[in-house]
Amino acid sequence: MFVLQKLQNSRTAAGSPLSSPTKLGDRFIPTRAGANWNINFHRINENEKSPTVNKKTKDASSDNIKADGLAYSALLKNELLGAGIEKIQDPQTEDRRLQSSPPEKRSLFSVWNMFVCSNQTSVTIKGKSAKLLRSPRKATRKISKIPFKVLDAPELQDDFYLNLVDWSALNMLSVGLGTCVYLWSACTSQVTRLCDLSVEGDSVTSVGWSERGNLVAVGTHKGYVQIWDAAAGKKLFALEGHTARVGALAWNADQLSSGSRDRMILQRDVRMPPLQSERRLQGHRQEVCGLKWSTDHQLLASGGNDNKLLVWNHSSLSPVQTYTDHLAAVKAIAWSPHQHGLLASGGGTADRCIRFWNTLTSQPLQCMDTGSQVCNLAWSKHANELVSTHGYSQNQILVWKYPALTQVAKLTGHSYRVLYLAMSPDGEAIVTGAGDETLRFWNVFNKTRSTKESVSVLNLFKKIR
Template sequence: MDQDYERRLLRQIIIQNGNTVPCVSEMRWSERGNLVAVGTHKGFVQIWDAAAGKKLSMLEGHTARVGALAWSADQLSSGSRDRMILQRDIRTPPLQSERRLQGHRQEVCGLKWSTDHQLLASGGNDNKLLVWNHSSLSPVQQYTEHLAAVKAIAWSPHQHGLLASGGGTADRCIRFWNTLTGQPLQCIDTGSQVCNLAWSKHANELVSTHGYSQNQILVWKYPSLTQVAKLTGHSYRVLYLAMSPDGEAIVTGAGDETLRFWSVFSRTRSTKESVSVLNLFTRIR
């Protein structure tokens, strides 16, 4: 999406919110890329038609900020500081809460649907990682091994039921789980806060972004957990991570107010190390 398009969409969001900028706490594109879900600090979720720049609906139900959103086809899940997870089918008017999931004792800060859309993983500031299915209002699995908030969550596209999660500053670990059996698998101490996780589409590898104290980006081979790349350049914690549609590049955003583009994964593996991590679309291998 070009910058002019994004600016027009942002302008419409401002205008339709009474010419005041809503305190946006989370945004998430739908899987088809035609809708944008916007979570606000006041607990509302807005659904926007991106092409038309039009707000389609305003979803109520939360009583505090919405910090986590996850799409599963036409289903939208939202997690809030009110400790609730709400699931709605956006095709069904009026857009009321379809399911209310309560299992966390503190803010829900991470949500991610499995690649087959059958399981939802949620992470909370209570250090818990919960797994939910479509038929139960209670979590089918609870993992309590993390020692800090669980915001980073990623389902493997290569191995059915494999889930990765990362803990905050007091934990620093990436943990792997077999959600088919409920068994914990590997764990590695990364040495710093885990902010984001994303699996490669082309190889059995995982990228992680980090905060205090190293503010780095790491690439791991699974299941050996060998570190195959280390990217440095950000001076503050790397809060945001997005994968390109072709699965070859990532973009990271940090508290240093910079965006950096990295060519991390490739269909044709390159072993050449980059001489600079500051260039646009730096290739690291």
């Protein structure tokens, strides 16, 4: 009680602002309601750095600050309230609540004794707090919001129903520009013109690499599908059968599926004569604008301007599953490489939603309104994340964590709809294309998760302060 009264008198003598100086009690209770402990704690060492260094490291350290803030908050709860927190959630996840065990009973005197003894050379930290400080935390992954490369792409069409960009397994990018197809080597940055359809009075409406990366299929406005040997720069043959433009292509080993404005999906084996291997899949009532084979090569998903998402197998000429929940054209389709039978699809301007489907049970799963037209979807090869590109009205690129569906990153830079998306063969980078006639390359995914501990000023057992 004497110590409390002494503290009270010392603050009054120093001119501390008290609401009523004449009414003095026997206790001093500081007001901390408006204090932001996370910010105040991390301002301790802020002034030691120059303004230039602070500005450069502000973005890089923001996530570490959040993580340290959570750790500091947990430490206070352990020592003051006996919360018994031993583990902290990843600050990037949606649920940031602290996992705690039932608090032990503590008296106010034990709390006060800890503060009285704080002027000693060392403070005893309880076992659970020590475990909390020793526990490693994952290094926060930073996604650069600036593309690492930008290429000009003149005459890249601003047409939602076309697919004009693809990245091969041999690290070669194919782009359809007007009447020509160009190849860009990601290894040498060399650009080669593969073909020019102007002599045939035709134009390019889709491109697609074979799985081995040696052949590239070119869909045309007149309804042809040309097969080219990329290394030799030679057209091998042209497939007929469509009566309108071919806007979607999908390879499955040596089988090639093509979707057209004539509402048909043709599936052909490029090793055999077309008429012998052709399968005609009819199920859409308007233009087919999206085609993707599942990672196990068993199911084909197709999206159309009739707002339908259809799933086909190898044997049937009719869809085995039909999903009609989208309210606009379905171009964006992606099969998960991490969960068998999981399919994601995105709707156009009137829909704006990304939907997830369990094709093993034909059941819808989650639905998320993105706020803008969904143009493309692609899953990460290494983590349970996916990237989506968007058109009206925000023209952005979003990275999502699944199944929490929390937004990991938002990338902007295109001034038109981001209609085209392809992923590098190593699964780390993506390229996006838009009607602003640019191709932008982004590093969005990691091959492996970092096992290094993030640097924290709270790590008392690794660093001397």
